[in-house]
Amino acid sequence: MDEATLNMINEINKQRKASGQAQININNDENFNAKPANFKSDTAQSKNPQKSDIQAVAIGHFDGLHKGHKELIKRLGENGALIIIESDKATLTPKQRREEYASVPCFYYDLKNIKNLRGDYFIGLLCRDFKNLKRIVVGYDFKFGKDRGWDKHDLGRIFNGEVIVVSEFCFDGLGVHSSAIKRFLSDGDIYRANRLLGREYSVEGEVIKGQGIGKHELYPTLNLIIYPYTTPKDGVYATRTRIDDKTYTSITFIGTRVSTDGLFSIENHIIDENLKSTPKNIRICFIEKIRDNMKFYDLKDLKNQIAKDIEIAKNVAKTCDLTLTQNSTHLRDLS
DSSP states (O other): OOHHHHHHHHHHHHHHHHTTOOOOOTTOOTTTSOEEOOOOOSSSOOSSOOGGGOOEEEEEOOTTOOHHHHHHHHTSOTTEEEEEEEOTTOOSSOGGGGHHHHSSOEEEEEHHHHTTSOHHHHHHHHHHHSTTOOEEEEETTOEESGGGOEEHHHHHHHOSSEEEEEOOOEETTEEOOHHHHHHHHHTTOHHHHHHHHTSOEEEEEEEEOOOSHHHHHSOOOEEEEOTTSOOOOSEEEEEEEEETTEEEEEEEEEEEOTTTTOOEEEEEEETTOOOSSOOSEEEEEEEEEEEOOOOOSSHHHHHHHHHHHHHHHHHHHHHOOOOOOTTOOOOOOOO
16 A cells, blocks of 8 residues: 555545544445446446446546436446445435446445545545546536535646546536425425436336325325435426336326325325235336326315316327427427
8 A cells, every 4th residue: 555545545544533433443444435336237347346446436426327327427438337326415316326327337426424634635545545547527617526626627737648628518508406306395396307318317216105085085096205315396296107027108296285184195096907915116208297286175176176187197198209309399289
């Protein structure tokens, strides 16, 4: 181990000792080292890639693995990987959901374990972990180190290899960022959120017990908990629902049940299907917002409206085409 790396680890140990944390074992520290994900790809990559095989990395949070992130991945070349800084802010693709869309191996560093490192110490850590690292790819606004005090210019000075800085990627006249996607979702603009993602926004949820009203008086629903995902704006959505290896056309309600008990819920109705058993978990893919949440004073009126929602969702499912060209326009009629 070189002197710079040893100094770096000693500095980290001082910080950990001061905060009462366990100190680093120089030979092996599972809490500090990058954790490789179980990688699956159509290419001839290893499911458990070795750090020594990695020659290029892109660094970031990569929440959503959107079209902008894909531009960084394109610049990795062979033997590339993602260095994912993990935190509770990842709500588009939390935890290891990012691996589904990455196409390259993913290694995770917990933000709380590195946030107090100086920038040069952090890069030293990467060079220690990835001994054959020759290239680092970052976005134009990349910041790192304690208090985000280092930037792309410092990286070029610190790292003794190739540094590629990728310019802001724009689509539909907008810079593609996770924050923009979250903003569109909070506005209920699923179409634009999906265009920036490059796919339908999806969440995974645990099925829980609901009121029981739907099954007996309205339409049967699967009630969900989807934390920690970003929840789209309250309303009714045309969706697809994935249960095991099957995908169904569906509608999904998000919001306060103003027509019944006044509680918040996420309820999913599988269209034209009678499920033989209740699944434990499902995935919902959002296609289009149909309408805002509405209050009904009679369950018959609510049922009639749901019937209309179902017909719209069927139409949307038939015509859904996630067009990714910049000059396309949104022509779907939801009236």
